[in-house]
Amino acid sequence: MSIRLSQIDKTYGNKGRGSKGRGSKGHGHKDDGRTRALEPIDLDIHDGELIGLLGPSGSGKTTLLRIVAGLEQADGGTIHFGEREVTHVHVRDRRIGFVFQHYALFRHMSVFDNVAFGLTAMPRSQRPSSGEIRTRVMQLLEMVRLQDFAERFPAQLSGGQQQRVSLARALALKPDVLLLDEPFGALDAKVRQELRRWLRHLHEELHFTSLFVTHDQEEALELSDRVVVMSNGRVEQIATPDTLYRQPANRFVFEFLGDVNRLEGDIEDEVLTCGNARVAVPGVEDGRRELLLRPHEIRLDDQPGPRAHLPVSVTAVVPVGAEVRIELEADWLGEPWLATISHADFERLAITRGKRLYAQPSRLHRFDTPRPQTLAPLSIS
Template identity: 50%
Template sequence: MSILIKDVSKTFGNYRALDNVSLEVPDGNLVALLGPSGSGKTTLLRIIAGLEVADSGTVLQQDEDITNYSARDRKVGFVFQHYALFRHMTVAQNVGYGLRVRKTPKPQIRERVDELMKLIRLEGLQDRYPSQLSGGQRQRVALARALAAQPEVLLLDEPFGALDAKVRQELRKWLRKLHEEIHVTSLFVTHDQEEAFELADRVVVMNQARIEQIGTPDEIYENPATPFVYSFLGNVNLFHGRIRRGRLRLGETELFVPEHVAVKDAPAVAYVRPHEVKVREQAGEGANIAATIQRVNSAGPLVQLELTRNDDGSPLTAQLSKEESTQLSLEPGVQVYVELKNVRVFPEDKSNQGGGHEIAPDVSDAGDAPPLCAVKDLAAAS
């Protein structure tokens, strides 16, 4: 393992930021730490970098215990959300900063800087200053600086958070291609599931100071392990009911849920994604939940229906293809019947919803630039 986190906990005053977190990061993997603000993902990244000290637990890098090492002594590169470039230095000086601190000979620095400028596709811009670059270009320079000393691990704290949507999308594709070229073990923090699924080999979903689930993007999306993971990954319909011996009762509808045959009698929540709600004009086998259309939104590749269930008045969202929609009479006020596909059921258990303790906000959520000393330490280490 490139990085091994064992039972790490961290508090800030009365706030618990990490609660007994353990994580293995294989060599060469690109891993996303995904979760909402305050889930602990940035705190975990900063502990790996040496910018925060864990209250308990250990951090190992290539089987070496680095728990008490300073940021300068760890073989990591760090990329901040807000670039953290030195404004008075040129691009070349920023990229080569860490090498100069290490007293690397000037010819080697020039060679390495030229190599990295080609790698980040910014050849010819060595003499520009950060203020003369676009946001996307600045973030590439920050990445090159982090890679200058060939770190064993690259850490990125919401690297695209300060950029507009189009630039973020372009940089995501570029970073994935770059990772395939250099294969450095990388961890990046994000609260954007699309970003995590597009970039990462493995995704670590965090919530309230703990890890909820670890897996490939496909595993996380297709088999969410907890109610939080299911609800966090995009729009979802919730149905409240009861389970009795593998039978889920939702109002007047009953579904067979064989994975819960051992449950004698318990309240439960069923989750269904909008594109797995099938709409019919007539009731039939499976399609027996009556609902009334409230709004039809046909803009974009899918048609979205906002409905209200007739039995309990709760809202319901369905997504249909354009082809499916043309075969139905979709107008506000029309009654239809819905069938639920790929229903995921969780017996109600407060332990599945996360702990009740207060959670410290991630450092990155404050929107402040990192301290200059932290930038210098990490730039020098890189």
């Protein structure tokens, strides 16, 4: 089922403020005490897509999700599920499944009864027979690999298992749309990873349309077909994970999606100088500017390169995972840089703490122009 939001906006008034246990915060705060939670938002979600809403705390993700659910009314705009306008349709009639961070399972009911709840609570005329309910619930429990846990109670399950029961329960009524609010937020890293893989799999198998909220970049990039990056109640960019990472629409998206190193200096004749450091910046006009680069866009060497003379010393080494993370300092740098290099380079350069090296940027990004620009100092001969 496709979802189309058109000019959806929301401002919380004084009266409602804090009803979720928090006050107004951030830039959405208006002088008159109201909070602008969402600027007018347009969003087209295709049938079968898995969409991540990603943004810092207070950016409006939950508000948007609750408006799609019908738990909150927008001040203006329209919502369509497929051809059907649901802007004023009650939550109960939207055919939506929910999964929230704090697994709201009924503690006094068995796993089976929790999953069956939506079906047994249907009006008698629509309710499937108890045999049909049994078959459906057992199918769902099998799907979430909890068929042997049907008679247990929530307190006898791990957090990850409880969350899988929540998912089975959400899917019991065959929703057109599944909404998830930080579904794995309360779980440890390994279980999160497992559940993500598993949600992705389930999604491909069952073809529902999902919208999930997260503030975890990795989770959004790994799970989503497309990610909606939000800040201050606005959509900053909607794109596939790959496009977001490679072609961020603006500085906010670039900074929010990964570690960033900063280089500030004076540019003259396409060379940036900062203390005793210099680097070629082809095509950049004279003046004082700030350029940004990702940790993997730094190469380290024991000689300065023809296009870069950036002396640094190593302050920390973390050889974990597929790459080695190296922290670098220099007196021409305002704050340390982080570089990620291969284990091969790490060994070739015999890197230890205190070692003096030269950094060579393979790319530099600037966001002070109307469109972001990427420079490649090493590719210029």
